[in-house]
């Protein structure tokens with residue numbers, strides 16, 4: 001499997017992974033195919049995930065700027081077509097309490113506001129006609145140990161006080177009787193407005209909106225080299241060269257090593273793994289006590305998350321392999337199935353129907369960065385840390401604002417570049433160390 005830390009390109013025209021989403025979502029909308037003749041453009045966007053497509057859409061609709069998207073494989077071939085489809089009002093991994101401590105209340109509120117706008121933006125775009133199998137609302141953040149409920153209650157209290165966010169607190173019995181009889185759940189907080197959807201159909205919906213608004217989109221068109229001069233950029237693709245005045249890098253965790261000096265050594269691609277089981281029978285649903293389609297995530301350092309899909313399968317996710325070379329080792333999918341069965345012993349005979357993984361993009365400081373170089377002609381948005389389905393729509397809009405020269409809120413997400421990883425060649429060793437620490441923390445503390 002493509003490994004962004006070792007390979008120079010994510011491929012060219014690669015098919016979608018054999019995921020549940022790729023199997024049930026029908027046909028991708030049409031694009032212009034591979035770019036075959038040289039072109040001159042004002043704005044080139046590299047990468048056709050949510051970030052790139054939202055940026056193109058907002059450039060077209062808010063500023064009348066027509067962008068050209070260059071995608072190495074298919075639209076939403078990266079994370080955007082293979083995630084769990086949880087729409088939450090968060091991004092990155094930094095708790096609000098830490099933001100408050102580090103930057104103060106005003107900045108923390110402004111960051112929350114942007115993340116909330118991300119979730120609202122997705123819903124607004126869906127309301128324009130995207131059919132993406134939206135499920136009933138509700139997000140349960142589950143304590144994986146009794147002592148974790150105290151932390152959850154503190155987080156809920158902060159969010160209620162600071163943002164007026166209505167968060168319910170649920171005891172172990174309430175979770176198990178009203179939502180799902182999860183043997184690893186020791187209480188939860190429930191946000192009323194998180195929900196699950198089909199992430200690939202969402203991305204194809206963005207694609208259609210962006211193309212209808214005038215965006216040109218070329219797939220099977222990897223940018224293999226980029227050169228910058230006083231006049232702008234020259235992007236090399238297999239059959240043509242693109243001259244662009246401005247470039248937006250929307251490649252996130254799929255950015256190849258050494259691709260652009262501006263982001264080199266400033267991100268860590270980490271594999272996240274998903275399994276989707278065969279559909280549960282009525283009896284299995286009864287025996288396991290899974291009554292809800294709401295989205296569920298736990299409090300572990302190495303998180304697990306799940307949801308019941310519209311056809312009664314369970315989607316279950318967590319960390320994957322460390323390197324692309326081991327990504328397809330069945331060990332990682334089997335481990336998820338074992339954890340699922342430890343939560344629901346009644347599902348002992350349940351089997352996995354689909355398993356796949358994808359590269360999320362970690363930043364050193366646990367927040368996403370939407371930034372531009374000094375010359376204001378190279379822009380990027382990266383580092384959602386595995387929580388980018390809703391926020392990438394907002395990040396795309398903010399990228400568009402920046403490209404058009406408009407003001408954006410003065411918050412660290414938009415004013416500071418991705419920090420460099422110290423000892424960057426050893427990032428994977430650090431990741432391995434974090435996994436060991438996480439295992440100990442999740443088991444014993």
Ligand SMILES: Cc1cc2nc3c(=O)[nH]c(=O)nc-3n(C[C@H](O)[C@H](O)[C@H](O)COP(=O)(O)OP(=O)(O)OC[C@H]3O[C@@H](n4cnc5c(N)ncnc54)[C@H](O)[C@@H]3O)c2cc1C
Pocket residue numbers: 009010046047048049050051052070071072073074075076077078079080081082083084085086087088221222223224250251252253254255256259272273274317357358359360381384385386387388389390391392
């Ligand atoms: C298994 C998994 C589960 C997840 N679940 C959730 C979830 O439930 N909720 C949530 O909020 N987030 C989730 N995420 C994260 C979320 O999917 C991402 O944050 C989001 O999709 C990022 O979108 P993007 O457009 O920035 O990048 P991507 O969708 O990754 O798109 C990047 C694109 O760039 C292209 N590219 C790279 N290099 C080049 C090049 N040189 N030339 C041309 N094209 C190039 C790639 O082919 C790719 O299509 C999950 C991620 C994974 C992997």
